[in-house]
Amino acid sequence: MPEGWVNVYDAQDQAERRLEPGPRGYFSGGAGDEVTMRENVAAWQGWRLRPRQLTGVEVSSTAATVLGGPVTAPVLVGPVAYQRLLDPAGELAMARAAAAFGTVMCLSTLATARPSEVAAAAPGGRRWFQLYPFSDAGVTRALMGEAVAAGFEAVVLTVDAPPGGNREADVREGFTIPAEIEIPSVSAAFGGSRTVTVGESFDLMTRALTWEDLGGIASEAGVPLIVKGLVTAEDATLAVEHGAAGVVVSNHGGRQLDRTIPTAEALPEMVEAVAGRAAVLIDGGIRRGVDIATALALGADAVLIGRPTAWGLAAAGAAGAERVLRILAAELELALALLGIASPADLGTEHVRSAPLTRVYSG
Numbered sequence: 001m002p003e004g005w006v007n008v009y010d011a012q013d014q015a016e017r018r019l020e021p022g023p024r025g026y027f028s029g030g031a032g033d034e035v036t037m038r039e040n041v042a043a044w045q046g047w048r049l050r051p052r053q054l055t056g057v058e059v060s061s062t063a064a065t066v067l068g069g070p071v072t073a074p075v076l077v078g079p080v081a082y083q084r085l086l087d088p089a090g091e092l093a094m095a096r097a098a099a100a101f102g103t104v105m106c107l108s109t110l111a112t113a114r115p116s117e118v119a120a121a122a123p124g125g126r127r128w129f130q131l132y133p134f135s136d137a138g139v140t141r142a143l144m145g146e147a148v149a150a151g152f153e154a155v156v157l158t159v160d161a162p163p164g165g166n167r168e169a170d171v172r173e174g175f176t177i178p179a180e181i182e183i184p185s186v187s188a189a190f191g192g193s194r195t196v197t198v199g200e201s202f203d204l205m206t207r208a209l210t211w212e213d214l215g216g217i218a219s220e221a222g223v224p225l226i227v228k229g230l231v232t233a234e235d236a237t238l239a240v241e242h243g244a245a246g247v248v249v250s251n252h253g254g255r256q257l258d259r260t261i262p263t264a265e266a267l268p269e270m271v272e273a274v275a276g277r278a279a280v281l282i283d284g285g286i287r288r289g290v291d292i293a294t295a296l297a298l299g300a301d302a303v304l305i306g307r308p309t310a311w312g313l314a315a316a317g318a319a320g321a322e323r324v325l326r327i328l329a330a331e332l333e334l335a336l337a338l339l340g341i342a343s344p345a346d347l348g349t350e351h352v353r354s355a356p357l358t359r360v361y362s363g
């Protein structure tokens with residue numbers, strides 16, 4: 001029962017007991033030796049907090065503003081593909097969870113529900129659309145167009161895939177997405193004349209995108225464009241120069257290039273490069289409210305959650321995903337109170353320092 005979960009690892013335990021080995025490996029696994037997947041979690045633990053006392057703050061609130069809109073906490077639901085593998089209502093249930101909590105849901109291109117269905121399932125919720133660019137620019141345009149027409153506020157362009165990473169759990173289990181799992185908006189973007197299978201979809205995407213193409217996509221989107229999958233200051237600078245309204249510091253949860261630097265280590269250089277010209281979001285390994293406090297203190301505007309909300313959905317449907325968000329927000333609220341501050345906006349670099357001597361990388 002989600003009410004009994006003490007932390008997000010309880011959701012993970014329950015989800016992993018419930019899922020078959022194939023989907024369990026797909027949702028919980030990473031690429032190669034899973035060094036980056038593990039270090040994403042451990043690198044947050046490589047920062048130490050600097051609380052201040054007697055600040056007179058009686059009440060701390062997690063409420064924040066992200067891309068001009070309100071959220072209960074700067075904790076967003078990241079894009080995760082094929083959610084019907086986790087729950088029969090899939091992305092519709094995840095959208096209800098995000099709306100009930102009061103945050104943005106980011107819908108994957110590889111979703112098992114269309115943007116309009118997701119909008120109808122949670123009409124009061126905030127939604128962004130994650131875009132994978134296809135070789136056929138008309139398909140990319142159609143995907144964006146459907147989402148924007150359905151009230152999605154921003155396009156999140158993922159640039160660290162394709163190709164897919166070397167996920168050995170999938171190879172070992174012989175796991176492929178079952179044929180009955182459809183990605184209906186991709187099929188519709190191809191004109192609805194045929195069903196695009198999951199296996200095909202990565203092959204139909206372009207690997208040839210350049211920074212020069214970004215401006216075109218941004219102007220076609222007609223809504224803010226956020227670039228997801230960057231971990232270097234050089235790329236953060238290029239994204240801003242080419243019109244991005246935000247970047248997501250991300251290595252895809254360690255599912256793409258193993259031994260990419262953990263996001264918690266990349267964040268300071270990204271914040272410095274962006275220099276307030278765009279929003280800075282981050283994901284990867286965020287499992288605790290103190291991880292979120294650290295990210296915000298280092299200059300992130302918000303964090304995205306990948307696996308934990310997926311585990312919540314798999315373990316207990318929409319109520320489980322919502323419970324994961326509530327656990328993280330409650331932990332963040334307590335962290336703010338113990339740091340002596342009233343609101344996420346009051347967090348700054350004075351509240352953190354790196355801890356090189358006590359750094360723990362779990363093996």
Ligand SMILES: Cc1cc2nc3c(=O)[nH]c(=O)nc-3n(C[C@H](O)[C@H](O)[C@H](O)COP(=O)(O)O)c2cc1C
Pocket residue numbers: 026027028040078079080081108109110130158228250251252253254255283284285286304305306307308
């Ligand atoms: C099973 C799974 C599927 C994912 N699918 C997508 C996707 O379709 N598009 C995308 O941009 N990122 C995708 N991601 C990456 C997440 O958006 C996010 O970057 C990552 O999971 C964050 O790390 P965390 O899981 O440690 O929180 C996926 C991640 C997982 C675990």
